[in-house]
Amino acid sequence: MSYLQLNCLTGNPVPIPYYPGSGVNMHLLQFLTKRFYHPxxxxxxxxxxxGKRIYDMAQNIKFMLNCIENEVLFVDENGDLLEAxxxxxxxxxxxxxKQIVNLLHNDWGWKGQxxxxxxxxxxxxxxxxxxxxVIHNMFFEGKYKATVSKDRDGDFLSHTKQFSSHYEYDxxxxxxxxxxEYSDDYRGKVVSMSQFKKLYSELDNQDPVYAVMAAxxxxxxxRIGGVMQIPVKSNRLNPNWKRFGQMDSTIxxxxxxxxxxxxxxxTCLIHIETMKLxxxxxxxxxxxxxxxLYERCYCKSKHAKKLYRNEQDSFLWLNxxxxxVSVPELQEAFNKASKALGFxxxxHFMRHTGATQLLHRWGKVNDTYICETHKTTIHSFLKRQLGHKDLETTMHYIRTIERLTGEQVYIEFFPSSLSLDDTDNDTDLIHDVKSAYNRAMELHLG
Incomplete structure (x- = not known):
């Protein structure tokens, strides 16, 4: 696989898109050049x-082309998986x-805008x-206009200009x-622990690998792309990676x-309880x-040869x-589980659920009320594991807890409220998951 990159030459406002070892993408270079000099x-x-806008456009197009050619396995109109x-x-x-767009929103958590x-x-x-x-198969549906009414009383400069009661946007x-639609919290993307138990069981029925990946x-x-990269043994990015039995329990x-x-x-911290699970x-x-099966059957398949995979490669998650396991495959497992469970x-809900639960516990352990007053401290606490820098993202989690608390439904959402000797007919498997989850959350808090 070859990823498109950009080379920004000094004094040249148009970045040069190229594939390392394969040359320049002339289609994109010519587009960027004409877009800048002859719009x-x-x-x-x-x-x-x-120039800044041209660079941003180049980055965004580069990202989409790399997704198209390297990051996504597509299905056709019949639902059959196409060759990688x-x-x-x-x-x-x-x-x-559309499949890429759905991936960005549903599994990478991107907002519509x-x-x-x-x-x-x-x-x-x-x-x-x-x-x-240039011959290609991409024919977009046409954009259309929407009209929104303006509130003159909310336009404080309307007395200085001609006022229009409507505006249009694409x-x-x-x-x-x-x-x-703007949402400033994650309430719609946080599942309760009772829902997670049902989800885990449903995924486990499909294939245990999906359930363990969800946990x-x-x-x-x-995110889904990150969990796919957990190695089975040391690799270039993680030369000191250890299996569960090799980890130091004191660390x-x-x-x-x-x-x-x-x-x-x-970077992300993987706790020993997660490795144990x-x-x-x-x-x-x-x-x-x-x-x-991977070595004897899969490596001989056309799919493996297309991706240059062989017996020397190591993948943790095998079906x-x-x-x-591929991204579309795991997505489809969640889709099937949603239909079976009725919610x-x-x-991506796993990310929001885990972070919300962790923040709730952090507040309890530190006797800190989760609110905007403590946003800087909370941001410092969350940002490393979540990998985000934007304080507004932290505020989304703060508002989620504030509003769930205010609605008096938060008890169901947080594992600290779960008794491990409850009588809701838990299977041994789910009991173990709950126990491991609670231990892992405690370790997160140091």
């Missing part, structure tokens, strides 16, 4: 933009682009290719309207380095048989057939 000659006679690497930016179609910022320059790029006679058909995301707050955790969205390197619920009972849940 009125572009389809739609576009407005001139500065068979889709590129010239043969991808609108239906397949953020996705719009990536789709807009991608539209311009494909419009340019069409105008130049609607992007790829982005559902509800994704763009791992809950405990580590990793209690190890650091995972992984590629974050956008390609930057992020993976070891006892997946590695011991399942992985050796699946590794044998029942010995194939490495909507995606993999």
């Amino acid at each position: 009125t000659a572009m389809p739609g006679r576009l407005k001139k933009v500065g 690497g068979s889709i590129n930016y010239l043969n991808i179609n609108y239906y397949q682009l 953020s996705i719009k910022n990536y789709i807009a320059p991608l539209r311009e790029f494909y419009d340019y290719l069409r105008s130049e006679g 609607i992007e058909p790829l982005i559902p309207k509800e994704w763009c 791992t995301m809950l405990q580590t707050f990793l 209690g955790f190890q650091e995972l380095r992984y590629k974050n969205k956008g390609g930057s390197i992020a 993976i070891h006892e619920k997946f590695i011991i009972p399942h992985r050796s048989k699946r590794q044998e 029942k057939t010995g194939k490495p 909507h849940v995606t993999s």
